[in-house]
Amino acid sequence: MSFTISRRSIFTLPDLSSLSPFSGSDGKGPQEIQTYHERKIFPYKPSQLHSLVSDIESYPRFLPFCTGARILSRTPASVNETETFQAEMTVGFLTFKESYVSDVKSRPNEYVEVVASSSTPLFKTLNTTWRFQPASPQSPHPSWGSSLPDPPSAASSAASPAAQRDAGPTLVTLDLAFSFANPVHAAVSATFFGQVSKMMVKAFEERCLDIYGPGNK
Known part of the structure:
Protein backbone atom coordinates (compact mmCIF):
# COMPACT_ATOMS: atom_id res chain seq x y z
CA MET A 1 0.00 0.00 0.00
CA SER A 2 1.50 3.32 -0.95
CA PHE A 3 1.53 6.55 1.01
CA THR A 4 -0.32 9.65 -0.12
CA ILE A 5 1.47 12.73 1.13
CA SER A 6 0.46 16.33 0.60
CA ARG A 7 3.46 17.74 2.41
CA ARG A 8 6.39 15.65 3.58
CA SER A 9 6.82 16.88 7.11
CA ILE A 10 6.05 15.42 10.46
CA PHE A 11 8.52 16.19 13.16
CA THR A 12 11.16 18.78 13.75
CA LEU A 13 14.42 18.24 15.51
CA PRO A 14 15.54 21.23 17.51
CA ASP A 15 11.93 21.92 18.27
CA LEU A 16 11.78 18.26 18.91
CA SER A 17 8.29 18.45 20.25
CA SER A 18 7.32 18.00 16.66
CA LEU A 19 9.03 14.65 16.77
CA SER A 20 5.95 13.10 18.33
CA PRO A 21 3.27 11.64 16.08
CA PHE A 22 1.45 14.86 16.70
CA SER A 23 3.72 17.38 15.05
CA GLY A 24 5.81 18.31 12.06
CA SER A 25 7.14 20.91 9.63
CA ASP A 26 8.29 21.29 6.06
CA GLY A 27 10.39 24.33 6.75
CA LEU A 63 9.02 6.70 19.27
CA PRO A 64 12.44 8.16 18.35
CA PHE A 65 13.33 11.29 20.35
CA CYS A 66 10.30 10.97 22.64
CA THR A 67 11.77 11.02 26.13
CA GLY A 68 8.61 11.39 28.18
CA ALA A 69 4.82 11.29 28.02
CA ARG A 70 2.21 11.59 30.73
CA ILE A 71 -1.51 12.14 31.14
CA LEU A 72 -2.25 15.38 32.99
CA SER A 73 -6.02 15.00 33.34
CA ARG A 74 -8.72 12.68 32.06
CA THR A 75 -12.48 12.82 31.67
CA PRO A 76 -13.93 9.31 32.03
CA ALA A 77 -16.19 8.05 29.27
CA SER A 78 -18.61 5.16 29.08
CA VAL A 79 -17.99 2.23 26.75
CA ASN A 80 -17.72 3.27 23.08
CA GLU A 81 -18.04 6.95 23.96
CA THR A 82 -15.50 9.70 23.27
CA GLU A 83 -12.87 10.15 25.96
CA THR A 84 -11.07 13.46 26.49
CA PHE A 85 -7.80 14.09 28.28
CA GLN A 86 -4.72 16.32 28.38
CA ALA A 87 -1.27 14.90 27.71
CA GLU A 88 2.23 16.32 28.01
CA MET A 89 4.92 15.16 25.60
CA THR A 90 8.66 15.67 26.13
CA VAL A 91 11.08 15.27 23.24
CA GLY A 92 14.85 15.55 23.13
CA PHE A 93 17.70 15.50 20.65
CA LEU A 94 21.35 16.33 21.37
CA THR A 95 21.18 19.38 23.67
CA PHE A 96 17.56 20.22 22.88
CA LYS A 97 14.64 19.30 25.10
CA GLU A 98 11.08 20.59 24.80
CA SER A 99 7.67 19.80 26.30
CA TYR A 100 4.21 20.69 25.09
CA VAL A 101 0.62 20.00 26.15
CA SER A 102 -2.14 18.68 23.91
CA ASP A 103 -5.90 18.20 24.28
CA VAL A 104 -6.84 14.70 23.14
CA LYS A 105 -10.17 13.22 22.02
CA SER A 106 -10.32 9.47 21.59
CA ARG A 107 -13.28 7.45 20.33
CA PRO A 108 -12.78 3.67 20.55
CA ASN A 109 -11.92 2.01 17.23
CA GLU A 110 -12.65 5.18 15.25
CA TYR A 111 -10.23 8.06 15.83
CA VAL A 112 -7.71 9.84 18.04
CA GLU A 113 -7.62 13.63 17.67
CA VAL A 114 -4.87 15.74 19.22
CA VAL A 115 -4.83 19.55 19.34
CA ALA A 116 -1.99 21.56 20.87
CA SER A 117 -3.18 23.58 23.85
CA SER A 118 -3.34 27.35 23.51
CA SER A 119 -0.91 27.51 26.42
CA THR A 120 1.76 25.72 24.37
CA PRO A 121 4.36 28.24 23.14
CA LEU A 122 5.89 25.92 20.52
CA PHE A 123 3.10 26.01 17.95
CA LYS A 124 0.62 28.48 16.59
CA THR A 125 -1.33 25.50 15.26
CA LEU A 126 -0.92 21.76 15.78
CA ASN A 127 -3.84 19.48 14.93
CA THR A 128 -3.44 15.74 14.44
CA THR A 129 -6.10 13.15 13.66
CA TRP A 130 -5.70 9.40 13.32
CA ARG A 131 -8.70 7.57 11.81
CA PHE A 132 -9.29 3.83 11.64
CA GLN A 133 -11.69 2.21 9.17
CA PRO A 134 -12.20 -1.43 8.21
CA ALA A 135 -10.66 -2.11 4.81
CA SER A 136 -11.58 -4.70 2.22
CA PRO A 137 -10.29 -8.19 3.10
CA GLN A 138 -8.93 -8.27 -0.46
CA SER A 139 -6.66 -5.27 0.15
CA PRO A 140 -3.00 -6.38 0.18
CA HIS A 141 -0.56 -5.17 2.80
CA PRO A 142 3.20 -4.86 2.20
CA SER A 143 3.94 -7.48 4.87
CA TRP A 144 1.81 -9.99 2.95
CA GLY A 145 4.01 -9.83 -0.13
CA SER A 146 2.42 -9.89 -3.56
CA SER A 147 -0.31 -12.41 -2.74
CA LEU A 148 -3.81 -11.43 -1.74
CA PRO A 149 -5.47 -12.67 1.46
CA ASP A 150 -7.86 -15.58 1.24
CA PRO A 151 -11.53 -14.64 0.66
CA PRO A 152 -13.58 -14.23 3.85
CA SER A 153 -15.15 -17.43 5.12
CA ALA A 154 -18.87 -18.00 5.52
CA ALA A 155 -18.42 -17.73 9.28
CA SER A 156 -16.79 -14.32 9.02
CA SER A 157 -19.46 -13.15 6.58
CA ALA A 158 -22.12 -14.06 9.14
CA ALA A 159 -20.42 -12.12 11.94
CA SER A 160 -22.37 -9.45 13.79
CA PRO A 161 -22.23 -5.84 12.50
CA ALA A 162 -20.13 -4.84 15.52
CA ALA A 163 -17.65 -7.63 14.82
CA GLN A 164 -17.48 -6.68 11.15
CA ARG A 165 -16.71 -3.07 12.06
CA ASP A 166 -13.76 -4.28 14.11
CA ALA A 167 -12.43 -6.75 11.55
CA GLY A 168 -9.04 -6.34 9.94
CA PRO A 169 -7.40 -5.22 7.79
CA THR A 170 -7.72 -1.53 8.68
CA LEU A 171 -7.27 1.64 6.66
CA VAL A 172 -5.30 4.09 8.81
CA THR A 173 -5.49 7.78 7.90
CA LEU A 174 -3.22 10.38 9.46
CA ASP A 175 -3.89 14.11 9.00
CA LEU A 176 -1.65 16.82 10.41
CA ALA A 177 -1.99 20.62 10.30
CA PHE A 178 0.61 22.77 12.00
CA SER A 179 2.55 26.03 12.11
CA PHE A 180 5.38 27.01 14.43
CA ALA A 181 5.34 29.98 16.76
CA ASN A 182 9.12 30.34 16.45
CA PRO A 183 10.65 30.96 12.98
CA VAL A 184 13.93 29.42 14.14
CA HIS A 185 12.19 26.12 14.87
CA ALA A 186 10.52 26.16 11.46
CA ALA A 187 13.81 26.87 9.68
CA VAL A 188 15.82 24.18 11.46
CA SER A 189 13.12 21.56 10.95
CA ALA A 190 13.46 21.85 7.17
CA THR A 191 16.81 20.05 7.37
CA PHE A 192 15.42 16.97 9.06
CA PHE A 193 11.75 16.46 8.26
CA GLY A 194 12.24 13.86 5.52
CA GLN A 195 14.44 11.59 7.61
CA VAL A 196 12.35 11.91 10.76
CA SER A 197 9.07 11.30 8.93
CA LYS A 198 10.37 7.95 7.69
CA MET A 199 11.62 7.08 11.17
CA MET A 200 8.23 7.80 12.73
CA VAL A 201 6.27 5.75 10.21
CA LYS A 202 8.69 2.87 10.63
CA ALA A 203 8.45 3.13 14.43
CA PHE A 204 4.65 2.88 14.28
CA GLU A 205 4.79 -0.20 12.05
CA GLU A 206 7.42 -1.87 14.22
CA ARG A 207 5.35 -1.19 17.33
CA CYS A 208 2.42 -2.98 15.69
CA LEU A 209 4.64 -5.96 14.93
CA ASP A 210 6.04 -6.03 18.47
CA ILE A 211 2.62 -5.89 20.11
CA TYR A 212 0.42 -7.82 17.69
CA GLY A 213 2.76 -9.86 15.51
CA PRO A 214 2.57 -9.89 11.70
CA GLY A 215 -1.23 -9.59 11.64
CA ASN A 216 -3.84 -11.78 10.00
CA LYS A 217 -4.46 -12.21 6.32
Missing part, protein backbone atom coordinates in the same frame (compact mmCIF):
# COMPACT_ATOMS: atom_id res chain seq x y z
CA LYS A 28 7.92 27.08 5.79
CA GLY A 29 7.53 30.18 7.91
CA PRO A 30 5.75 29.97 11.26
CA GLN A 31 2.80 31.97 9.91
CA GLU A 32 1.92 29.31 7.32
CA ILE A 33 -0.11 26.26 8.24
CA GLN A 34 1.44 23.14 6.75
CA THR A 35 -0.40 19.88 6.20
CA TYR A 36 0.53 16.21 6.05
CA HIS A 37 -1.74 13.40 4.89
CA GLU A 38 -1.07 9.69 4.85
CA ARG A 39 -3.18 6.58 4.22
CA LYS A 40 -2.06 3.01 4.66
CA ILE A 41 -3.64 -0.39 5.20
CA PHE A 42 -2.49 -2.46 8.18
CA PRO A 43 -3.34 -6.16 8.78
CA TYR A 44 -4.83 -5.42 12.21
CA LYS A 45 -8.22 -4.65 13.70
CA PRO A 46 -9.33 -1.02 14.23
CA SER A 47 -9.48 -1.70 17.98
CA GLN A 48 -5.85 -2.86 18.01
CA LEU A 49 -4.56 0.19 16.16
CA HIS A 50 -6.71 2.59 18.18
CA SER A 51 -5.38 1.06 21.39
CA LEU A 52 -1.79 1.56 20.25
CA VAL A 53 -2.23 5.19 19.17
CA SER A 54 -4.29 6.23 22.20
CA ASP A 55 -1.73 4.78 24.64
CA ILE A 56 0.27 7.99 24.75
CA GLU A 57 2.20 7.07 27.87
CA SER A 58 3.86 4.23 25.94
CA TYR A 59 5.35 6.54 23.30
CA PRO A 60 8.79 6.84 24.95
CA ARG A 61 9.20 3.07 24.50
CA PHE A 62 9.19 3.19 20.72
Whole structure:
Protein backbone atom coordinates (compact mmCIF):
# COMPACT_ATOMS: atom_id res chain seq x y z
CA MET A 1 0.00 0.00 0.00
CA SER A 2 1.50 3.32 -0.95
CA PHE A 3 1.53 6.55 1.01
CA THR A 4 -0.32 9.65 -0.12
CA ILE A 5 1.47 12.73 1.13
CA SER A 6 0.46 16.33 0.60
CA ARG A 7 3.46 17.74 2.41
CA ARG A 8 6.39 15.65 3.58
CA SER A 9 6.82 16.88 7.11
CA ILE A 10 6.05 15.42 10.46
CA PHE A 11 8.52 16.19 13.16
CA THR A 12 11.16 18.78 13.75
CA LEU A 13 14.42 18.24 15.51
CA PRO A 14 15.54 21.23 17.51
CA ASP A 15 11.93 21.92 18.27
CA LEU A 16 11.78 18.26 18.91
CA SER A 17 8.29 18.45 20.25
CA SER A 18 7.32 18.00 16.66
CA LEU A 19 9.03 14.65 16.77
CA SER A 20 5.95 13.10 18.33
CA PRO A 21 3.27 11.64 16.08
CA PHE A 22 1.45 14.86 16.70
CA SER A 23 3.72 17.38 15.05
CA GLY A 24 5.81 18.31 12.06
CA SER A 25 7.14 20.91 9.63
CA ASP A 26 8.29 21.29 6.06
CA GLY A 27 10.39 24.33 6.75
CA LYS A 28 7.92 27.08 5.79
CA GLY A 29 7.53 30.18 7.91
CA PRO A 30 5.75 29.97 11.26
CA GLN A 31 2.80 31.97 9.91
CA GLU A 32 1.92 29.31 7.32
CA ILE A 33 -0.11 26.26 8.24
CA GLN A 34 1.44 23.14 6.75
CA THR A 35 -0.40 19.88 6.20
CA TYR A 36 0.53 16.21 6.05
CA HIS A 37 -1.74 13.40 4.89
CA GLU A 38 -1.07 9.69 4.85
CA ARG A 39 -3.18 6.58 4.22
CA LYS A 40 -2.06 3.01 4.66
CA ILE A 41 -3.64 -0.39 5.20
CA PHE A 42 -2.49 -2.46 8.18
CA PRO A 43 -3.34 -6.16 8.78
CA TYR A 44 -4.83 -5.42 12.21
CA LYS A 45 -8.22 -4.65 13.70
CA PRO A 46 -9.33 -1.02 14.23
CA SER A 47 -9.48 -1.70 17.98
CA GLN A 48 -5.85 -2.86 18.01
CA LEU A 49 -4.56 0.19 16.16
CA HIS A 50 -6.71 2.59 18.18
CA SER A 51 -5.38 1.06 21.39
CA LEU A 52 -1.79 1.56 20.25
CA VAL A 53 -2.23 5.19 19.17
CA SER A 54 -4.29 6.23 22.20
CA ASP A 55 -1.73 4.78 24.64
CA ILE A 56 0.27 7.99 24.75
CA GLU A 57 2.20 7.07 27.87
CA SER A 58 3.86 4.23 25.94
CA TYR A 59 5.35 6.54 23.30
CA PRO A 60 8.79 6.84 24.95
CA ARG A 61 9.20 3.07 24.50
CA PHE A 62 9.19 3.19 20.72
CA LEU A 63 9.02 6.70 19.27
CA PRO A 64 12.44 8.16 18.35
CA PHE A 65 13.33 11.29 20.35
CA CYS A 66 10.30 10.97 22.64
CA THR A 67 11.77 11.02 26.13
CA GLY A 68 8.61 11.39 28.18
CA ALA A 69 4.82 11.29 28.02
CA ARG A 70 2.21 11.59 30.73
CA ILE A 71 -1.51 12.14 31.14
CA LEU A 72 -2.25 15.38 32.99
CA SER A 73 -6.02 15.00 33.34
CA ARG A 74 -8.72 12.68 32.06
CA THR A 75 -12.48 12.82 31.67
CA PRO A 76 -13.93 9.31 32.03
CA ALA A 77 -16.19 8.05 29.27
CA SER A 78 -18.61 5.16 29.08
CA VAL A 79 -17.99 2.23 26.75
CA ASN A 80 -17.72 3.27 23.08
CA GLU A 81 -18.04 6.95 23.96
CA THR A 82 -15.50 9.70 23.27
CA GLU A 83 -12.87 10.15 25.96
CA THR A 84 -11.07 13.46 26.49
CA PHE A 85 -7.80 14.09 28.28
CA GLN A 86 -4.72 16.32 28.38
CA ALA A 87 -1.27 14.90 27.71
CA GLU A 88 2.23 16.32 28.01
CA MET A 89 4.92 15.16 25.60
CA THR A 90 8.66 15.67 26.13
CA VAL A 91 11.08 15.27 23.24
CA GLY A 92 14.85 15.55 23.13
CA PHE A 93 17.70 15.50 20.65
CA LEU A 94 21.35 16.33 21.37
CA THR A 95 21.18 19.38 23.67
CA PHE A 96 17.56 20.22 22.88
CA LYS A 97 14.64 19.30 25.10
CA GLU A 98 11.08 20.59 24.80
CA SER A 99 7.67 19.80 26.30
CA TYR A 100 4.21 20.69 25.09
CA VAL A 101 0.62 20.00 26.15
CA SER A 102 -2.14 18.68 23.91
CA ASP A 103 -5.90 18.20 24.28
CA VAL A 104 -6.84 14.70 23.14
CA LYS A 105 -10.17 13.22 22.02
CA SER A 106 -10.32 9.47 21.59
CA ARG A 107 -13.28 7.45 20.33
CA PRO A 108 -12.78 3.67 20.55
CA ASN A 109 -11.92 2.01 17.23
CA GLU A 110 -12.65 5.18 15.25
CA TYR A 111 -10.23 8.06 15.83
CA VAL A 112 -7.71 9.84 18.04
CA GLU A 113 -7.62 13.63 17.67
CA VAL A 114 -4.87 15.74 19.22
CA VAL A 115 -4.83 19.55 19.34
CA ALA A 116 -1.99 21.56 20.87
CA SER A 117 -3.18 23.58 23.85
CA SER A 118 -3.34 27.35 23.51
CA SER A 119 -0.91 27.51 26.42
CA THR A 120 1.76 25.72 24.37
CA PRO A 121 4.36 28.24 23.14
CA LEU A 122 5.89 25.92 20.52
CA PHE A 123 3.10 26.01 17.95
CA LYS A 124 0.62 28.48 16.59
CA THR A 125 -1.33 25.50 15.26
CA LEU A 126 -0.92 21.76 15.78
CA ASN A 127 -3.84 19.48 14.93
CA THR A 128 -3.44 15.74 14.44
CA THR A 129 -6.10 13.15 13.66
CA TRP A 130 -5.70 9.40 13.32
CA ARG A 131 -8.70 7.57 11.81
CA PHE A 132 -9.29 3.83 11.64
CA GLN A 133 -11.69 2.21 9.17
CA PRO A 134 -12.20 -1.43 8.21
CA ALA A 135 -10.66 -2.11 4.81
CA SER A 136 -11.58 -4.70 2.22
CA PRO A 137 -10.29 -8.19 3.10
CA GLN A 138 -8.93 -8.27 -0.46
CA SER A 139 -6.66 -5.27 0.15
CA PRO A 140 -3.00 -6.38 0.18
CA HIS A 141 -0.56 -5.17 2.80
CA PRO A 142 3.20 -4.86 2.20
CA SER A 143 3.94 -7.48 4.87
CA TRP A 144 1.81 -9.99 2.95
CA GLY A 145 4.01 -9.83 -0.13
CA SER A 146 2.42 -9.89 -3.56
CA SER A 147 -0.31 -12.41 -2.74
CA LEU A 148 -3.81 -11.43 -1.74
CA PRO A 149 -5.47 -12.67 1.46
CA ASP A 150 -7.86 -15.58 1.24
CA PRO A 151 -11.53 -14.64 0.66
CA PRO A 152 -13.58 -14.23 3.85
CA SER A 153 -15.15 -17.43 5.12
CA ALA A 154 -18.87 -18.00 5.52
CA ALA A 155 -18.42 -17.73 9.28
CA SER A 156 -16.79 -14.32 9.02
CA SER A 157 -19.46 -13.15 6.58
CA ALA A 158 -22.12 -14.06 9.14
CA ALA A 159 -20.42 -12.12 11.94
CA SER A 160 -22.37 -9.45 13.79
CA PRO A 161 -22.23 -5.84 12.50
CA ALA A 162 -20.13 -4.84 15.52
CA ALA A 163 -17.65 -7.63 14.82
CA GLN A 164 -17.48 -6.68 11.15
CA ARG A 165 -16.71 -3.07 12.06
CA ASP A 166 -13.76 -4.28 14.11
CA ALA A 167 -12.43 -6.75 11.55
CA GLY A 168 -9.04 -6.34 9.94
CA PRO A 169 -7.40 -5.22 7.79
CA THR A 170 -7.72 -1.53 8.68
CA LEU A 171 -7.27 1.64 6.66
CA VAL A 172 -5.30 4.09 8.81
CA THR A 173 -5.49 7.78 7.90
CA LEU A 174 -3.22 10.38 9.46
CA ASP A 175 -3.89 14.11 9.00
CA LEU A 176 -1.65 16.82 10.41
CA ALA A 177 -1.99 20.62 10.30
CA PHE A 178 0.61 22.77 12.00
CA SER A 179 2.55 26.03 12.11
CA PHE A 180 5.38 27.01 14.43
CA ALA A 181 5.34 29.98 16.76
CA ASN A 182 9.12 30.34 16.45
CA PRO A 183 10.65 30.96 12.98
CA VAL A 184 13.93 29.42 14.14
CA HIS A 185 12.19 26.12 14.87
CA ALA A 186 10.52 26.16 11.46
CA ALA A 187 13.81 26.87 9.68
CA VAL A 188 15.82 24.18 11.46
CA SER A 189 13.12 21.56 10.95
CA ALA A 190 13.46 21.85 7.17
CA THR A 191 16.81 20.05 7.37
CA PHE A 192 15.42 16.97 9.06
CA PHE A 193 11.75 16.46 8.26
CA GLY A 194 12.24 13.86 5.52
CA GLN A 195 14.44 11.59 7.61
CA VAL A 196 12.35 11.91 10.76
CA SER A 197 9.07 11.30 8.93
CA LYS A 198 10.37 7.95 7.69
CA MET A 199 11.62 7.08 11.17
CA MET A 200 8.23 7.80 12.73
CA VAL A 201 6.27 5.75 10.21
CA LYS A 202 8.69 2.87 10.63
CA ALA A 203 8.45 3.13 14.43
CA PHE A 204 4.65 2.88 14.28
CA GLU A 205 4.79 -0.20 12.05
CA GLU A 206 7.42 -1.87 14.22
CA ARG A 207 5.35 -1.19 17.33
CA CYS A 208 2.42 -2.98 15.69
CA LEU A 209 4.64 -5.96 14.93
CA ASP A 210 6.04 -6.03 18.47
CA ILE A 211 2.62 -5.89 20.11
CA TYR A 212 0.42 -7.82 17.69
CA GLY A 213 2.76 -9.86 15.51
CA PRO A 214 2.57 -9.89 11.70
CA GLY A 215 -1.23 -9.59 11.64
CA ASN A 216 -3.84 -11.78 10.00
CA LYS A 217 -4.46 -12.21 6.32
